[in-house]
Amino acid sequence: MEDGDLIVGQRSVRKGRGALSNRDCRYQPTRVEWDDGILGPSPVTECRAVTARRIISSNRSPDVPFTRSINPYQGCEHGCIYCYARPTHAYLDLSPGIDFETRLTRKDNAATQLERELARPSYQCEPITLGANTDPYQPVEKRYRITRQLLEVLQRCRHPVSLITKGALIARDIDILREMAADGLCSVAISITTLDPELKRRMEPRAASAAARLTAMEQLSQAGIPVSVLFAPVIPALNDGDLEAVLESARQAGARRAAYILLRLPLETRDLFFEWLQQHYPLRARRVASLLRQSRGGEDYDGRFGHRMRGTGPFADLIAGRFRVRCRQLGLNQGEAETLRSDLFRPPPRVGSERADDRQYALFGDPASGMR
Numbered sequence: 001m002e003d004g005d006l007i008v009g010q011r012s013v014r015k016g017r018g019a020l021s022n023r024d025c026r027y028q029p030t031r032v033e034w035d036d037g038i039l040g041p042s043p044v045t046e047c048r049a050v051t052a053r054r055i056i057s058s059n060r061s062p063d064v065p066f067t068r069s070i071n072p073y074q075g076c077e078h079g080c081i082y083c084y085a086r087p088t089h090a091y092l093d094l095s096p097g098i099d100f101e102t103r104l105t106r107k108d109n110a111a112t113q114l115e116r117e118l119a120r121p122s123y124q125c126e127p128i129t130l131g132a133n134t135d136p137y138q139p140v141e142k143r144y145r146i147t148r149q150l151l152e153v154l155q156r157c158r159h160p161v162s163l164i165t166k167g168a169l170i171a172r173d174i175d176i177l178r179e180m181a182a183d184g185l186c187s188v189a190i191s192i193t194t195l196d197p198e199l200k201r202r203m204e205p206r207a208a209s210a211a212a213r214l215t216a217m218e219q220l221s222q223a224g225i226p227v228s229v230l231f232a233p234v235i236p237a238l239n240d241g242d243l244e245a246v247l248e249s250a251r252q253a254g255a256r257r258a259a260y261i262l263l264r265l266p267l268e269t270r271d272l273f274f275e276w277l278q279q280h281y282p283l284r285a286r287r288v289a290s291l292l293r294q295s296r297g298g299e300d301y302d303g304r305f306g307h308r309m310r311g312t313g314p315f316a317d318l319i320a321g322r323f324r325v326r327c328r329q330l331g332l333n334q335g336e337a338e339t340l341r342s343d344l345f346r347p348p349p350r351v352g353s354e355r356a357d358d359r360q361y362a363l364f365g366d367p368a369s370g371m372r
Helices: 086-092 098-102 110-119 146-156 168-182 197-203 210-222 240-252 268-280 285-294 314-330 354-364
Strands: 005-008 011-014 046-050 068-070 103-107 128-130 161-165 186-191 227-234 257-262
Touching (some): 110 146, 168 210, 210 240, 227 240, 268 285
Parallel strands (some): 046 103, 128 161, 161 186
């Protein structure tokens, strides 16, 4: 057995990895299984460069508070076992399991492409979110700095941005965020799921510790940057008991607002999560599954708009009540949330090659302009 492996039950749990296996992706049912033998070492993270033809993504979901987002990476080295974004790796013909954590792609031209899209005459400024489908401050960001490059473009253009992360590395960019916040151009949400180091290590193996996230939150708040805490996901009978403590710790660190999301298990994430749960917490597995199904209309997941984030039923109502009471006691979510400013936007200068792009967008539509 390698030093980096730990035996749990009859399966190898690799140090620093969340998923236990490389399960088939839904587009490749005949996929050859990656060798998950007990003697195998932990796979090394690779981060392949790709060229993004479009960098701003749009959505029309009524369940999220943004319509535009940028994902500087695909896949996430944090390895959070519950991540709802795991199934997107199937689009790359890769497994949502260990591949999602170890076979990453980076968009080296992200900042340049962003400038091109912001320069289009048809572009209409609305806040952009970084961190919707991959963490912008996962470990590889320290080397590649793509998130920082994007922030530099947004700062020059005075474009509003919100960030969602589990990464303490966000404190590196306080110099940019402080100046943007002074003009009402940025906000930050830091996700904290538990204050239990052992649960965090198993569930989010390469994410920053809760203590490091709280320290980053305090640094952001002291710099005048609006910061909130996201208690997500709420996993019944596993981390829901941490709800009040996480909210209190975040408030002490300077958080002004808070939100939560019930565990979501779309597509391949379901089997990966239950495989992990059975190995790490076998005595709780049936209880977790039962409470989750009670909150999802008898299913493991309910993806309907208006239901997927909070769930329904007695347990979901209990969580909502506990959250509401503790927020009121701590002074969180008081008044209306601040709206980021879009009126200060200054488009970057255009270059000649962008005119050809404009002709394409005139034909096929620009998701960031409202054109279809």
